[in-house]
Amino acid sequence: MAPITEVEHLTNPLVTVEQLYSLQDDDRNHAENGQSVRYAQAVLTQAAGILLRLPQDVVATSLVLLQRFWVENLGQGHATADLKIASEASIYLSAKLSFTPVSPRSVCNVYAYLLSTSSSLPFIGCPPPSAATPPGPQSYYVSEGSYEREREKILLCESLILSSIGFDVHVALPHTLALTYVQALGVSSRKLVKRVLEHLNGGLLSPQLLYLTHQPNALAVAAIYLAAKEVGVKLVDGNWWEVFDVEREDLGFLVLAFGSFVGFAAAEKERWENEREKLRELLSGGG
């Protein structure tokens, strides 16, 4: 736990190859596809962040903390933490660290709603009700008793997360870097920037743990590269990414990862839509 140096302030601790391998091993030992489950958990966390009205940087931080927790905790064969609770704890923790803290009660309410049959999460809730009987609020009511129990679990998981990640709660995000880079390249436009940020936020949900394998500058450059291609913005000639200290291989890998994410997300959605109940159970800790 060395103090954060100059360079570390802009960067994140990365996982090692061994850590990734052990995560993969862990995935194999489970009946359910680990990537799929992690993706569902990430989507749940992002959705909860929006309902909690948290700024995206807080949500992004919580997603990265969650990924770090996965690697540290699962990779070493510790007790599996409840998917929902871990997600709740990470978002509660990152909100606490920000200027926009939320109460455990709000967190419980939001998750109860998101995992209920009335959920607006496309692959968890019921198909849009056929107007006749919209599901009532009873389905996501959290009683005082169950709130107390859940809060205990969240707070316990919070300390579990903190000790697992060695209190490395500092997360350097690529978003602002990307904006700076776009301006430096002189191609700033609303359309391009929107696409860049979409890629960066998509990358947060990716089960490939992009934010743990690559530094923010590489993520930003790859998102710009891909977005410029898609939007049709001409970037400068030459290997401009080298200016931002990114290598061709990294760039290629990340562009592929960002680019393939749309397909992956669509496949996941389709898959879970047929197994709503199973997913809900999995996330709620029943599975």
Added chain:
Amino acid sequence: MAQAGGTPSKVPLERTDDGKLRFRGCSRIQDYDFLGKLGEGTFGEVSKARSKRTGAVVALKKILMHNEKDGFPITALREIKLLKQLDHVNILKLEEMAVERSKDPKKKPSMFMVTPYMDHDLSGLLENPSVHFTEPQIKCYMIQLLEGCKYLHENKILHRDMKAANLLINNYGILQIADFGLARPYDDEPPKEGQGGGEATRDYTCLVVTRWYRPPELLLQLRRYTTAIDMWGVGCVFGEMFKGRPILAGNSDLNQAQQIFELVGSPNDDNMPGWSELPGCEGVKEFEFRRGNLPTVFREQGSLAISLLSELLKLDWRKRVNAIDALKHPYFHSPPLPARPGDLPQFEDSHELDRRKFRGQKQALPPAPAGGSVGMGPNGQWAENGRPPPNIQRGRGHQPYQNGQGHHRPPPPYSRPYQPGPDIDTYRRPTLHPDPSLPLPPKPPPALDQSGAFRNNNRVLVDPQYNGGFRNDSRGPGIMDQRRDRSGGGAVYGGDRRRVPEVAKVDTYIPNYSNVSERAAPRRDEPPPSRDGYPPRESLPFARDSVPPSREAFIPSREHQLLPPRDPTYPLRDDLPPPRREDDHRRDGLPYERGRYEDGRRDAGGYDRRRSRSPRGRDWDRPPMRERDAADRYRR
């Protein structure tokens, strides 16, 4: 992984310099051998321990979970996050975090902050009747304190609880600033040379800094304060080192202000421009005219000390000297010159538990003589009693005051002198020899005309080859030399190896692109709302309109954002148990407390209150009543 084959220009970040995984969990408490308790009380528990891995002696600070409702205390989290970004000789280093997992998996683990073991805190040293400081020693500590402050302010951090009890000193003479529970990033320009504290552009909360060290602008409730608030505290500590006790010990905020004006003069538009526009202290805005008696009170300290002290205790926060300029003050460059840290005397440990004994016996004990223990005595009797400066400092390349390495302590170079039997239990007498000619701790020597007195034992204590603030003789590297080594040929001063770069703004502390405009009420301290660069909600996997009907449930009620009421009668002294207040139950029952961090940050527990001359804001963070009473009773 694509990261693997990097060019040499790339810094691999998977591992630290020593090859350990950078990305790893905490160590376990079992990695440490418990050596004894150092202190306990309202702030929790600090113990001394030895690392089984490195053999280093460390202090373990247990993080108390006062407010179970909010989970891990945010003050602790914030302190940990901040400390991990800092690296300076004069800042207490957070080595790592240690975890004690409970056998019951349903129980929360206990967390410990691991820092190098420091032998004393300044407040404890000053309370020790047998210790008094010489002027070279005071200068040495002041330089280190100012270097620490300079580093903090340069890196845009406000400490906000500068006080003697938060300054730790080890037996190598190194002073370190500790307790960052109230610290926060400073959003304005760091102070510049020759320009005092500068101006701030945003508001912060006033509920900071222990009262006795609180600057006048905070007492008058200026919210747009600057790094100058820490400099006031430095001034108070400076005076305290001369007087041996806090120099401005007000018993209420108003009384504190009055004492300040008594010392430095009452505010007017010349010495504190803009003071009349401030809200005032407890509603009082008029103060009796005072000329200020600082030169009289400190007349024995000499004109240079008085000059520096009045620069630090300047009412006008814009003109109050900053750390950069204070270090250049002639006080540090005129005889008697500052001692080098390694030459300072060693003292018996003084920690909470030991100090309690002093408190009870300060009067009863025979007056403690001074000479021997304070190597360079007031009359110039350097090491008269045969206590050489610790020889570990010499020639072995050991760098005792290097942050993070100083804890690798070799065994003491010599054993403690004989201590008379009967005294051992009741009073751990400092290692010294009685000198009946000194019935009371003598006054520090006058600043100027004493140079001759500091020559003894054939050693020129005021070295003509004075260099860079510390004497530079052939007895090993001075602090500055070592730093130069570390930084690979950097400047003598300001050679701080690591500076949090300008780009530090990426810190998630400050939301960069927030959807704040959509929140119930933007808080005062938040940056202006901006949607620039924020992904449109429509791009997310579900529609924004699908918010469930119970909207209110997600918006924290306004009520909870209000500050708990302040009670002017609430005692702050640690020896007075706070009275049970009528509204305590209500306060305890607050489901979700938007604490006193009006600057948008919640406070969920002052988990480490070394000495509770604490700002009022902390009082409701104290442990439950029963614990508190017990602690106080024990203390008496």
